[in-house]
Amino acid sequence: MLSERMFQVKKYKYLIIGGSVATVAAVEGIREIDGDGSIGVVSYEPYHAYSRPMISNYLMDDIELEDMYYRPLKFYEKEKVDSLLGKTVVKVSPDEKKVFLDDGDCISYERLLVSSGGRPIIPRINGVDKKGVYRFLSLDNAREIKASLKGLERVVIIGGGLSGMKAAEAIISIGVRVSVIEMMERVLKPVYDETACGIIKALFEDKGVDVLTSSQAEEIYGRKDDESSAGGVMLKGGKKVDGDIVIMSVGVIPQVDFLKDSGIEINRGVVVDKSMKTNLPDIYAAGDVAEAYDILLGINRPIPIWPKAYYEGRIAGLNMAGGNEEFSGIFAMNSADFFGLPTMSAGIVNPEDDSWESLVEFKPEENYYKRIVLKNNKIDGMIMVGDAVDRAGIILGLIKDRIDVKDFKDKLLDKGFSIADLPASVKRARIRDVALA
Amino acid sequence: MKIIYPKEEVCIGCRYCEIYCAVEHSKSKDIIKAFKLENPRPIPKVRMVQNGPVSFALQCRHCEEPDCVYACITGAMHKDKETGVVIHDAKRCIGCWTCMMVCTKGAIERDEEMRKIASKCDLCIHLDVPACVSHCPNEALVLIEDNQIKKP
Numbered sequence: 158m159l160s161e162r163m164f165q166v167k168k169y170k171y172l173i174i175g176g177s178v179a180t181v182a183a184v185e186g187i188r189e190i191d192g193d194g195s196i197g198v199v200s201y202e203p204y205h206a207y208s209r210p211m212i213s214n215y216l217m218d219d220i221e222l223e224d225m226y227y228r229p230l231k232f233y234e235k236e237k238v239d240s241l242l243g244k245t246v247v248k249v250s251p252d253e254k255k256v257f258l259d260d261g262d263c264i265s266y267e268r269l270l271v272s273s274g275g276r277p278i279i280p281r282i283n284g285v286d287k288k289g290v291y292r293f294l295s296l297d298n299a300r301e302i303k304a305s306l307k308g309l310e311r312v313v314i315i316g317g318g319l320s321g322m323k324a325a326e327a328i329i330s331i332g333v334r335v336s337v338i339e340m341m342e343r344v345l346k347p348v349y350d351e352t353a354c355g356i357i358k359a360l361f362e363d364k365g366v367d368v369l370t371s372s373q374a375e376e377i378y379g380r381k382d383d384e385s386s387a388g389g390v391m392l393k394g395g396k397k398v399d400g401d402i403v404i405m406s407v408g409v410i411p412q413v414d415f416l417k418d419s420g421i422e423i424n425r426g427v428v429v430d431k432s433m434k435t436n437l438p439d440i441y442a443a444g445d446v447a448e449a450y451d452i453l454l455g456i457n458r459p460i461p462i463w464p465k466a467y468y469e470g471r472i473a474g475l476n477m478a479g480g481n482e483e484f485s486g487i488f489a490m491n492s493a494d495f496f497g498l499p500t501m502s503a504g505i506v507n508p509e510d511d512s513w514e515s516l517v518e519f520k521p522e523e524n525y526y527k528r529i530v531l532k533n534n535k536i537d538g539m540i541m542v543g544d545a546v547d548r549a550g551i552i553l554g555l556i557k558d559r560i561d562v563k564d565f566k567d568k569l570l571d572k573g574f575s576i577a578d579l580p581a582s583v584k585r586a587r588i589r590d591v592a593l594a
Numbered sequence: 595m596k597i598i599y600p601k602e603e604v605c606i607g608c609r610y611c612e613i614y615c616a617v618e619h620s621k622s623k624d625i626i627k628a629f630k631l632e633n634p635r636p637i638p639k640v641r642m643v644q645n646g647p648v649s650f651a652l653q654c655r656h657c658e659e660p661d662c663v664y665a666c667i668t669g670a671m672h673k674d675k676e677t678g679v680v681i682h683d684a685k686r687c688i689g690c691w692t693c694m695m696v697c698t699k700g701a702i703e704r705d706e707e708m709r710k711i712a713s714k715c716d717l718c719i720h721l722d723v724p725a726c727v728s729h730c731p732n733e734a735l736v737l738i739e740d741n742q743i744k745k746p
């Protein structure tokens with residue numbers, strides 16, 4: 158019996174845990190080099206890879222799951238990938254080169270990629286188990302919230318980060334009142350400086366969102382008629398914020414629970430080298446689950462953003478298939494549109510001391526704000542709001558490539574600033590070519 | 595694949611490239627109708643950029659390693675395997691501007707005339723020669739095979 162069971166063990170040359178962007182990127186990377194090697198993908202979300210950031214659009218607009226697919230539905234089939242959706246990996250056993258699933262099955266691999274993303278941080282607040290308390294991380298979360306919103310009057314969101322604010326935008330847009338509770342003195346504090354946060358906060362308040370900063374959620378209390386269902390959030394100090402449902406959006410941490418006894422080195426996230434290898438042979442990691450080298454801070458840390466997950470997934474995939482690629486590192490970068498107002502930031506946006514200088518242009522009446530943060534003539538950070546976002550990538554490129562901007566610093570804030578203003582060598586690299594051969 | 599190569603030595607900054615690009619991407623493809631009658635007005639996907647006396651036309655470079663494709667959060671951007679063209683699927687675009695944030699060339703714009711979506715060069719893949727190239731009076735834009743250029 159045992160041997161019969163063993164014959165059924167699936168085996169893949171490449172096995173990937175996860176079903177999101179880092180996974181898709183890895184498949185694309187593998188297939189650039191190896192057109193035939195067998196690929197298996199295991200993901201507990203029962204959906205074809207979708208755009209996670211679009212769950213706020215899903216909440217707000219009349220869109221269907223099909224509109225959210227990150228790659229066409231036929232992607233896995235076309236790339237000859239076996240996708241095992243709705244299955245959870247509970248254990249990785251590097252000695253046997255096997256992973257174990259929640260349904261008792263196990264799968265063998267030659268090379269393994271861990272791209273299991275993040276899981277929600279559960280804040281230490283009483284009452285998080287009540288009915289009507291939701292998270293905002295997945296399509297399923299958004300579906301539950303959407304289904305419960307009908308007939309509701311008021312929603313409380315705990316956490317004024319990017320996804321909390323996107324949830325607030327979505328909910329107020331469909332006509333339900335929203336309060337956002339933020340522990341820090343301003344919403345989006347890690348992402349923007351005081352001025353940009355001020356513009357965004359004013360915009361939300363103008364749309365009718367209640368923004369409560371320097372407010373610590375202490376307890377989710379029950380409804381008068383039903384103690385087991387959420388009725389609102391009590392703040393430190395005793396203030397009550399009523400809500401028919403509560404959405405907790407206090408951030409993500411790497412999803413590493415199932416790796417506990419695997420021997421894979423974990424710091425805050427899975428530790429990887431530049432080629433996306435973990436400490437164990439033939440095991441790679443990419444995306445939100447993995448730490449990345451922050452080229453501006455000079456440390457390894459989780460940076461849970463979509464572009465990083467793609468870059469890393471692709472490099473992992475290429476290397477798993479025999480490539481020899483390195484990821485040069487990344488830094489925080491975000492672009493988010495709130496009620497039609499575009500906002501962006503990258504790198505160091507709240508410099509610690511005045512060893513950094515800033516170039517600033519602020520036109521409050523137009524919601525136009527541009528700030529460039531520099532040290533020793535190298536750009537370390539940028540913030541753009543409103544029309545200032547146009548061609549922001551040129552500045553981001555100067556951050557990434559650590560370009561000395563001394564000779565054209567006076568032009569950085571110009572509206573017409575373009576690659577024509579860059580030093581000849583950088584300009585040529587941007588145009589893509591040095592010269593006609 | 596083919597790419598459009600700008601020659602700044604001969605560019606006179608006339609912006610014909612912009613005009614004919616906009617016309618080519620308009621509904622009517624007629625220069626008068628496109629600018630006078632069409633709503634939304636077509637916007638050019640190529641821009642003349644300038645630094646003092648130096649100018650050249652810049653459009654999407656259809657990069658070998660396209661950051662916009664890698665960073666796009668919806669899957670609206672992709673690089674066609676056969677032609678190498680970086681294609682923007684307007685239907686899938688939600689106007690988050692992540693592509694614009696990572697395009698180190700500044701070659702992606704916001705098309706607010708039409709809908710809040712990204713706008714970029716499609717290499718006029720339906721034509722033998724892209725409109726900006728064929729209408730450049732000074733041959734400051736040339737269409738070449740990318741193996742004709744030296745890599746940086």
Ligand SMILES: Cc1cc2nc3c(=O)[nH]c(=O)nc-3n(C[C@H](O)[C@H](O)[C@H](O)COP(=O)(O)OP(=O)(O)OC[C@H]3O[C@@H](n4cnc5c(N)ncnc54)[C@H](O)[C@@H]3O)c2cc1C
Nearest residue numbers: 175176177178179200201202210246274444445461462463
């Ligand atoms: C509301 C919201 C808005 C966002 N907006 C932006 C934005 O605008 N820009 C941006 O850059 N980033 C944004 N992000 C962050 C971005 O979505 C993430 O950085 C990105 O999804 C990370 O991708 P990933 O592939 O690493 O993992 P994830 O997308 O987290 O996916 C992990 C996958 O692994 C699977 N999985 C996990 N554990 C297991 C297991 N044990 N067994 C089987 N399968 C498992 C899950 O099913 C899931 O499919 C947003 C996030 C949220 C929640």
